[in-house]
Amino acid sequence: MLEVAMGTGTRRAGGALALGAAVAGLGAGAGWLWRHQADLAFSRPLNEWTFTHMSAVLPTRPVARAAVPRPLPYGPALRAFTYEHDGERRTLAQLHARTHTTGFAVLHRGALVREEYPGRFASPRARFQLFSLTKSVTSMLVGIALEEGALGSLDDKAAGYLPDLAGSAYDGPTVGDLLHMSSGVEFTEDYADPASSFARFERAVSGGGSLLEVVRSLPRAARPGTTFTYSTVDSQVLGWVLEAATGTALAQYAHSRLWSRVGAERDAYYFLTRGRPRTALGGGSFNAAVRDLARLGLVMARGGQLDGRQIVPARWVERSRGADLAHLAVGALGADAPRHYGYANQWWTLGGARRAFTGIGIHGQYLWVDPQADVVVVKTSAWDTAEDEGRDAETVAALTALVTYLETGG
Incomplete structure (x- = not known):
């Protein structure tokens, strides 16, 4: 799924990525359902079903689980933790109720100390739509491809791998620019404006149009590498670069380089565009179980290693913890982004x-990694808006306090 830039305040009103299969043939009322599918599918409480059943409404490609799942041992249960927000002391149960948590898991020193599924359709077996948390998974795969030599360099031009982008605004930005959301290509993720470039992109995803045509039509707004502009299209192009460089579909590469190596216990999947050739969205169509996301987080918390095996390059993990670039620093991303975030990789x-x-994914998806404390938190949610500054701020406050609590022994 695609994501509005953090902090814009834009209500998700433009696109459920086509529940067309669910409404086709219903006769009377089908037209109304079609026109209002986004409001229905992404509003509470129906979104709890939507976010765990994307495979029921769109084509998918599986990411097969490991032949032998890696156990997640249990540690001392996390019970007495509270956090403070808005002058009140609150519990995790209150966090879940206030922020519509559907799945939640906490790893401390590699052990599960908390796991719960408050969502109506949530369970350890459920695969959750992760929206733009997908981008972070794509980044891990790019780092692996670079280490293996399939990708030559972060300084390689994206169009060098994708000749169809020659002459477009994406003929110039490097792989590194895409990773930092600094392509300089103009793209506004406005879900409310049916005439926006985002709306055209989304219609191509859900209605069978050409993603390439949309991408090629975008103008350049800034010199590559100089400004931050949150853009799912940057991530889409990055996913295409990865597939071109490796000669492998995104789902297969995710299986062979991540899912099989971290010992995933459940198949994951990418949903695909309706139009052919069908393609996964490197910026937003990954669906996975909470425990398997925790395994990915554990890799990132431990410098790319798991059980003595280097899965993601250590230098890649370091690059993901912050870039030495002023326009990506915490608080410097612009008026549309909360000031407690920076961006990198x-x-x-x-x-x-x-x-x-x-x-982070819209509607409240988080994979929180604190290497210093060896803590990983997975939180899936079903917010009824694409973003919510208040719920995000409370989640950040709670998870920050949780890390401190665990690190200091409670």
């Missing part, structure tokens, strides 16, 4: 001495 960074970082 398709991850949201938290700065400070800890240099923790998190993947």
Whole structure:
């Protein structure tokens, strides 16, 4: 799924990525359902079903689980934790109720200390739509491809791998520019404006149009590498670059380089565009179980290693914790982004001495990684808006306090 830039305040009103299969043939009322599918599918409480059943409404490609799942041992249960927000002391149960948590897991020193599924359709077996948390998974795969030599360099031009982009605004930005959301290509993720470039992109995804045509039509707004503009299209092009460089579909590469190596216990999947050739969205169509996301987070918390095996390059993990670039620093992303975030390598960074970082998806998806404390938190949610500054701020406050609690022994 695609994501509005963090902090715009835009209500998700433009696109459920086609529940057309669900409404076709219903006769009377089908037209009304078609026109209002976004409001229905992404508003509470129906969104709890939508976010765990994307495979029922769109084509998919599986990411097969590991032949032998890696156990997640249990540690001392996390029970007494509270956090403070808005002058009140609150519990995790209150966090879940206030922020519509559907799945939640906490790893401390590699052990599960909390796991719960407050969502109506949530369970350890459910695969959750991760929206733009997908981007962070794509980043991990790019780092692996670079280490293996399939990708030559971060300084390689994206169009060098994708000749169809020659002459477009994407003929110039490097792989590194895409990773930092600094392509300089104009793209506004406005869900409410049916005439926006985002709306055209989304219609191509859900209605069978050409993504390439939309991408090629976008103008250049800035010199590559100089400004931050949150753009799912940057991530889409990055996914295409990865597939071209490796000669492998995104789902297969995710299986062979991540899912099989981290010991995933459940198949994941990408949903695909309706039009052919069908393609996964490197910026937003990954669906996975909470425990398997925790395994990915554990890799990132431990410098790319798991059980003595280097899965993601250590230098790639370091790059994801923060970039030494002024326009990507915490608080410098612009008026549309909360000031507690920076950005690097398709991850949201938290700065400070800890240099923790998190993947984020709209409607409240988080993969929170604090290497210093060896803590990973997965939180899936079903907000009824694409973004919510209040719920995001409370989640950040709660997870920050949780890391401190665990690190200091409660």
